[in-house]
Amino acid sequence: MRWKRVLFSGLGIGLIYTLFIHAKTTPDSPVQDKPIRTIVIDAGHGGSDPGARGRYSHEKDVALDVALKLGKILEEALPDVKIVYTRKTDRFDDVHRKAAIANEAQGDLFISIHCNAAADLSRVVGYKTQTYRNKKKKKVTRQVAIYEKYPNPAKGTETYVWATSKNNAKTESLRNNSVIVFDANSEETKELMANSDPETLIMLNTLRNVYFDQSLRLSTLVEDEFTRVGRISRGARQRNDKGILVLHATAMPSVLVELGFISNPEEENYLNSADGQSEMANCIARAVKRYKDELERIYKAAESGRKAAPVETPAPVQQAPVQNIATSVSVKTEAPPAPAADPSVHYKVQLMTSEKIYARGATLFQKLDGTIEREDLKQGKKKVHKYIWGSFRTEAEAHAAVYKAKKQGFADAFVVTYKNGERVDL
Ligand SMILES: [Zn+2]
Incomplete structure (x- = not known):
């Protein structure tokens, strides 16, 4: 099994860097590079749970009608995408079950449809005179306000992503669904996901942050489409209460x-x-289409970048650490570097020092293009391993790479300098 894919790409106006990770089981299956293969549409509530109530209708019915219409539009507009529904009838399912349906379907996107409600307001419409006896049994009269309820004027649309306070829960969902994260359900991936190593957590958290950015992007597009048809948008928000x-x-x-x-x-x-x-339904469908097109453009750019690079050649994994000998642990190669200003100087990025040995293709390095080298050292009786990434012609490129590495969770990454192949910054 091989993982790959890496790509940082500016999405939208390019201020937010978004990382798209895609793992696949075989190297020659371009069809798997489609970022959106399955979309799960969830009509909120259902059956014995009516959701919010209006004067004459229930949220569960509106949500189902719009969910089915949305699904139909997407089925026609995106024939290459599988549409899965958490319910197609007036049925009650616990929210855990709904999430399980989405995870079992290995969705690439989950859209839950709901309606809002705001409690009635009340206002004073007059006063009445009330007579009562006080503590001294004396008759007293007073004016009492008469209230009338009236509908809350709140209106408009909102699209939510999960609140960052639920980030850990989202990470756990990723951990429990290796088949979605990696397109693979092997013992290897299960073992990796069950791993309590900080490195596994870094990888999962990175993926979660990617999903957060993507969710936020879609929520912004949905609200944009609503605005275009004249709806009042209350914005794209983080959901922190019920329904999360x-x-x-x-x-x-x-x-x-x-x-x-x-x-x-x-x-x-x-x-x-x-x-x-x-x-x-059309607004949401247009937003989904724009989102999918954006992702595909980015995937395509990544694909053409990868094809331009030399073909990977598998190398045997070297397991036994040898003191002070640099060992190449990567199967990835880089495009030949352009001539540098001083050809005798180049730069690399030291990602981390760890007591653990990571094999070539280790998941935590997946998002870093280029060679990963391991240097084995002895610290007293302990064996430690330095992981060093890439080869950069200029210091500026190396610093950009450090930035990238830190975004991947390699908090201690720094630039190292080589002259004539020798490390000179020690
Ligand atoms: Zn609801």
């Missing part, structure tokens, strides 16, 4: 769309109308 479980229990990018306020009579009519439902 499906967002962090699914091992994939996930968003929750609140279509509107069923508690607002005007919006309740819109949410229940055929035109309104088709407009909302």
Whole structure:
């Protein structure tokens, strides 16, 4: 089995760097490079759980109608994508079950459809005179306000991603779903995921951050599409209260769309109308299409970059550490470097020092393009291993690489300098 893929790419205006990791089981299966193969659509609530109530309708029914319409549009518009529904009927499933359906389907994207509600407000509409006896049994009269309830005017759409306070839970969902994360369900991946090493955690957290960025991107696109048809957008937000479980229990990018306020009579009519439902479904579908197109552009760029590079050649894993001898542990090679200003000087990045030996292709190095070298050292009686990445012509490139490495979780990464093949910064 081989993992690969690496790519940092600017998404949107390029301020947010997003990392796309993709692992695959065979090197010659370009079809697996599709970033979105399965989309899971979740109609919120259902059956005995009606969700929010409007004057005459229930959230569960609006959510189901729009979820089915969205699915139909996507099935037609994206024939290469499998659409999975957590429910297609008025059925109750516990939210854990809904998350399990998404994980079993190995979704690449999870979209949960809900409606908002805000409690009625009350206002004073008049006063009445009330008579009562005080402690001295004396009759007293007073003015008492008369209240009337009226619908909360809150309206508009919101799209949620999981709250960062649930990051650990999301990481655990990834850990428990190696088949989604790696396209593989082997003993090797299970072992890796069960690993309590900090390095496994770094890798999982990195992936989780990628999913967070992707979820946030989609939520922004959904809200943008709603705005374009004249809806009021209350924004893309982090969800911290009820309804969050499906967002962090699914091992994939996930968003929750609140279509509107069923508690607002005007919006309740819109949410229940055929035109309104088709407009909302189309908005979400367009956002999904834009999201998918963006990801595919990035994947394509990565693919062409990889094809331009020399072909990988597998090398035997060297297990026995030998004191002070540099051992190449990587199968990856780099494009030939352009001539440097001073050809005798080049730079590398020391990623970390660890007592553990990581084989070539170790998952934690997957996102780093280029050679990973291991240097074995003895510290007293302990054997330690330095992991050194790449070869860079200029100091600026090396510093950019350090930045990249730190984003991958190699917090202590730093630049090392070589002259005529000898390390000179020790
Ligand atoms: Zn709901």
